[in-house]
Amino acid sequence: MSKIFLQFTLFFLILVTGFSFIKEEGRIGSYQVSNNVRLPQTVEDALLLSGSEYPNHYIEKLDLDSARMGEEMIRYGALLDGSNTRISKYFVCTDCHNLVMESEDPSDESPDAVLKYGKLHDIPYLPASTFYGMYNKSTWYNDDYLKKYGDLVYPARDSLVNAIQLCATQCSQGRPMESWEIRSVLHYYKSIQLKIEDLNFTAIELKQFLKHLDTDKHKALAQLKGKYNQANRAHFGTNKIPEIPGYTPNYENGRYVYTKGCLHCHDAEKGITNFTLSNSNLSLNYLHRKKDKYNNLAVPHITRYGTYAMSGRKQYMPMYSFEKLSEEQMLDLLYYIKTGIKK
Numbered sequence: 001m002s003k004i005f006l007q008f009t010l011f012f013l014i015l016v017t018g019f020s021f022i023k024e025e026g027r028i029g030s031y032q033v034s035n036n037v038r039l040p041q042t043v044e045d046a047l048l049l050s051g052s053e054y055p056n057h058y059i060e061k062l063d064l065d066s067a068r069m070g071e072e073m074i075r076y077g078a079l080l081d082g083s084n085t086r087i088s089k090y091f092v093c094t095d096c097h098n099l100v101m102e103s104e105d106p107s108d109e110s111p112d113a114v115l116k117y118g119k120l121h122d123i124p125y126l127p128a129s130t131f132y133g134m135y136n137k138s139t140w141y142n143d144d145y146l147k148k149y150g151d152l153v154y155p156a157r158d159s160l161v162n163a164i165q166l167c168a169t170q171c172s173q174g175r176p177m178e179s180w181e182i183r184s185v186l187h188y189y190k191s192i193q194l195k196i197e198d199l200n201f202t203a204i205e206l207k208q209f210l211k212h213l214d215t216d217k218h219k220a221l222a223q224l225k226g227k228y229n230q231a232n233r234a235h236f237g238t239n240k241i242p243e244i245p246g247y248t249p250n251y252e253n254g255r256y257v258y259t260k261g262c263l264h265c266h267d268a269e270k271g272i273t274n275f276t277l278s279n280s281n282l283s284l285n286y287l288h289r290k291k292d293k294y295n296n297l298a299v300p301h302i303t304r305y306g307t308y309a310m311s312g313r314k315q316y317m318p319m320y321s322f323e324k325l326s327e328e329q330m331l332d333l334l335y336y337i338k339t340g341i342k343k
């Protein structure tokens with residue numbers, strides 16, 4: 001279904017892009033597009049065409065070399081040629097953030113949508129938001145992150161540059177990044193910004209959008225903004241085991257959260273922590289027995305609260321907000337831990 005939709009959209013894009021060429025041939029496609037409106041490729045270009053202000057992290061021209069350097073720092077913590085030092089001794093950004101789209105439709109980044117898409121594409125299920133489309137958000141460290149980082153979040157809320165710096169020093173427990181390093185990360189973010197073809201525009205909506213661009217920019221802007229999530233919301237839970245009357249936990253979903261979430265950091269080989277977990281009876285039984293405790297070893301407690309970095313012990317566990325793990329998914333996870341062993 002969605003594949004056909006994508007093919008159709010791509011076909012339509014080609015049709016629009018090739019418009020002038022087609023016109024020369026005297027064959028006008030089924031969608032009449034005004035001469036002065038071309039369909040932009042990226043969400044940023046579409047925003048600017050719709051009359052939106054320039055974001056303060058605006059980069060006029062994508063520099064691929066900078067983008068590559070940004071990607072190296074994000075994936076490996078430092079440039080591969082050894083010309084800078086690691087941002088953090090404890091983490092790399094991809095321990096907590098993915099670099100790919102996390103849901104089928106960028107306007108729906110709910111835990112359900114992310115889990116469904118993640119299972120299908122084998123994507124880690126992480127407590128922080130994906131960098132794909134981070135460039136297109138309008139505010140950062142939203143809602144309850146104020147509780148975790150206090151006043152530090154204010155300068156980061158309306159500045160992507162400051163958000164990166166906050167995460168380098170706080171979330172990653174690393175050194176401050178230099179401005180050329182942050183710029184490289186921004187170039188990389190720009191390279192993985194949302195493209196118009198990522199948005200779930202139907203052919204008719206796209207036609208409407210082009211018309212609005214030509215005649216009513218406010219409508220174009222509203223339509224565009226309805227097509228993707230403007231901000232990563234974040235609300236924190238408590239260590240209580242959720243009670244959801246009538247809900248039947250889903251074993252496969254629980255297994256996915258555990259394997260692609262918890263084990264992303266806790267796996268003995270690929271993980272990053274000293275506290276290792278696995279799909280073995282030993283691990284699952286251990287977690288199951290502790291589930292009702294009021295301490296870090298209880299799954300609902302550690303998942304919702306995480307831990308805090310301390311001097312001398314800087315590696316900490318980030319918490320999963322409701323927006324990253326739903327209460328249903330918490331029950332799925334607990335169910336998998338309880339029954340995984342026997343299946």
Ligand code: HEC
Nearest residue numbers: 091092093096128129140141163164167168171172232318
């Ligand atoms: C230990 C986990 C962890 C690491 C490592 C980490 N982050 Fe984060 N980061 C988070 C969490 C948690 C948030 C809070 C909210 C979110 O992402 O939705 C966050 C937020 C952000 C945000 C703002 C996102 C938003 O929409 O509010 C940016 C930008 C960011 N991080 C960049 C980075 C960069 C760049 C690195 C690597 C230098 C990095 N992070 C490393 C956990 C981490």
Ligand code: HEC
Nearest residue numbers: 095096261262265273275296297299302303307315316317
């Ligand atoms: C982004 C990486 C990351 C993810 C994802 C993650 N953890 Fe952790 N976890 C850590 C780190 C780092 C610590 C160690 C914190 C410390 O030493 O204080 C930790 C600590 C723990 C502890 C406590 C160990 C102790 O001795 O106090 C438990 C239990 C735990 N995690 C379970 C989980 C579960 C369950 C999940 C999945 C829902 C999960 N973790 C996901 C990084 C992660």
